[in-house]
Amino acid sequence: MSSSSAVKRLLNYAGEKKILLILASIFSFFSTVLMVVPFGSVYFVIRELLTNANDISAIPGDRLILCGWIALGALILGFICLYIGLFFSHFAAYQILYNIRVRLSKHLSTLPLGYFTKGSSGAIKKILDSNVEKIESFTAHQIPDLVSAFLMPLIMIMTMFILDWRLAIATVIPILIGYFIQAAVFSSDSGRKAMEDYQHSLEKMSASGVEYVRGMPAVKVFGMTMDTFLHFKSTIYDFRDWAVSYTKLCRRPYMIYLVMLTSILTFILPVGVFILSGQPDNQAFALTFLLFLTVAPSLSTPMFQLMYLGGELQKITEGNRRIDAILNEKPIAEPVHPKVASSYDVRFENVSFSYQEKGDQEYKLALKNVSFTAPQGKITALVGPSGGGKSTIASLIPRFWDIEEGKIAIGGVPIQAMATNHLMETVSFVFQEVHLFHDTIEENIRMGNRNPTRQDIISAAKLACCHDFITSLPDGYDTKIGEEGVFLSGGEAQRITIARAILKNAPIIILDEATAFADPENEANIQKGLNALIQNKTVITIAHRLSTIRHADQILVLQDGEMVERGTHSDLLALNGLYKKMWNAHLSSKDWGLQEREVHHHE
Known part of the structure; x- marks a missing residue:
């Protein structure tokens, strides 16, 4: 993307407010022209003084005074125009900032989950924050400066050519030499790659910094410091290496440019003296x-x-390229004529799926020809060793990813034929990893349904067994999570997410062993909330503790992406296969405990 394209993109981002950018440029132009007027006044004064050097009385004093007033008036008007230009550019910048972030946020919400898992949150955060802020800053402050910096020398050089073309050529030669050498470096492949490396190294450092801060408890517990947290340290070194290499790339053309601009008189003097x-x-x-x-x-x-x-401008160009990289990501394809499911059984037919693209060296199928039906109103449990494909199945039902082969349908309607909004309304999730937003408890529960009454929220909280602890907080349901020392335990946070799912009242529920890390008291409360949640719903649950799914209507056993067994708990035990081995291991783990260690006394 060229620099001119970057400016066109700014006008595009400005939308209806692009007129503000145009006005900012116009007033900056007038400001620049007015700032040149004092040079003309000085020229006129010097000419009159030299012309009438032998007869001081012939010097037109009133004209000289007028020239002074013109120069002063031009300066004042120039600053006024500059102020107005900055006023318009700031308004345009804020509009651009708003438009880009809204557009990016809306587009990100349409992308499949795969986009977010293959990239880092730090890189996306940098684009949403740093890159967009740079565009805002450039528009607000540097667009007027760019107009002024471009027009000022242009007007002065044009005036010089009018006065004397020979001296004007002598003036322009060093400027052109410096400019072309500088431009040759920055517009070269190495210059563009250096700017790409700059953005990439910043993204890596930002992502690693986020990871370092989030992992601070582990860093502290294991006695690590930034020096021993090698990944973060290496990203800082990468940025240092970029800075050094970029400096080496720029220093020679910069020095030539500096010498040329400060040597203009060196070119003018011999030409003028000769003439x-x-x-x-x-x-x-x-x-x-x-x-x-x-x-x-x-x-x-x-x-x-x-x-x-x-x-x-080169940084803005690279920033635009990275914003475009997000906007060019293909969203989930929406059906032209969306269908609505009238029943809520979930059916997989010969589904195969890989997280990698075909042709990738690491290409591997996460699911291989998986077929099953989760009947409406029944509980279907997914069990098996890690990496078997349980979470993959759960992620495919709401189209977090699109399958490569086969068919997934809800109530006989392929999920690709359902509008994304309708599909999301049909499915609720309760996962192990709980995410609550830095907002009030009420707003966190309200995410499940944007139009409930306070009583609806309270009812959902009571069913999820979290009403009592919420009312004990300083501001009850209006308490902001994370403020004034208000932090929730893992079990409490999990019950908030269950209340959110209850309020949503979706007909299909996906559970990922919500009680896996809960203490006995919290587990009992969470289980009560789950029982309230799954009444008369189609439930697909990922089980890690087999005791929680003994009474499931059907259990699917997955291994290496394939379904190896299916049936009820008693059916699978009778098969004497993988499920029975897992059940026996589960029973053995229940009896595990710390053994009393023999103590030897040494005299």
């Missing part, structure tokens, strides 16, 4: 030559600013 030596009485040229010597060095300021803004 003046041939025309020693040419007073007009002498005056023009003096003006060039006075004004030309001031060209370096906007040119240096233009160089800095060019670097910032």
Whole structure:
């Protein structure tokens, strides 16, 4: 993406407010023109003084005073136009910031779960936060500066060509040499790759930093520091290496650019002296030559600013590319004519699925020709060794991923033929990993249904066995989780998610052993909440403790992505296969405990 494309994207992001960006540029243009006026006033004053040097009385004093007032008025008007331009650019920037984040957030909500599992949350956070903030900052502050930095030297050089084309060429030569050398580096493949590496190293460092902070309890417990947490340390070193290599890439062209801009007089002087030596009485040229010597060095300021803004524009271009990478991700395909399920049995027909794309070296099927039916109103349990495909089945039902082969249907309707919103309304989840938002308890429960009454929320909380502990909190249901020391235990948080699912009242429930890590008291309360949740629902539960699913209507045993056994608890025990081995292991684990250690006394 070129720099001009980046500016076009800003106009596109601005939407209806793009007129504000155009107005900001117009007022910046007027500001730049007005800022050049004092140079003209100075030129006129010097010309009058030199022309009438032999007769001071002939100097038009009123004109000189007028020139002073014009210069002052132009400066004041220039600053006013600059202020108005910044006012418009800030309004446009805030609109762009809003539009990009809303657009990204909406698009992210349409992407399959696979997108989020294959990338890091730190990288996405950096795009939503850092990259978007850079675009806002560039629009608010640097668009007016860019207009000014571009137009100021352009107007001055055009004026110079009008006054004397020979001196003007001498002025432009060092600027062009410095610019082309600088541009050749930054527009080269190595320059673009350096900027990509910059963004990539920042994303890695951000993601690793998030992981480091989240894992702080483990870091502390095992006596680790940032120096011993090698992954975080390596990302910092990667960023350091990028900074060093980027500095090496830029230092030579930057030095040439710096030398060229500060050597403008070196090019003007010999040309002016040569011309003046041939025309020693040419007073007009002498005056023009003096003006060039006075004004030309001031060209370096906007040119240096233009160089800095060019670097910032390159960052914006790379940031736009990364935003586009998200926006170009294909969302879940929505059906043209969506269908609605009238019943809620879940059927898998010869379903095969892989988390990797075909052709990938690590391509491996997570499910292989799996077929089963979870009847409506019945409990279907999924058991088996880790990596067998239990969680994969649970993730495929709500289309977190799209299958490669086979068919998944709810009530006879393929899930691909159902609108995503309707599919999400049909299925509720209660997983081991609980996520509560930094908001009130009521709002966390309300996520299951956006239009309930307070009484509906309280009723759901009572069924989930969490009403009593909620009312004991400082502000009850209005208590914000995580504020003023309000933190919930794992069991309490799990019951909040169950209340959320009860309030949603979806006909299909997916459970991932919600009581796996609960203490006995919390387990009893969670179990009561689950019993209230699953009444008359189609339930698919992933079981890690087999005692919790003995009374399931059917149990599916999965191993290496294949269904190896199915039946009731007693049926599977009679088969004397994998399930029985797992059951025996489960019974043995119940009897496990810390053995009394023999103590030897040494005299």
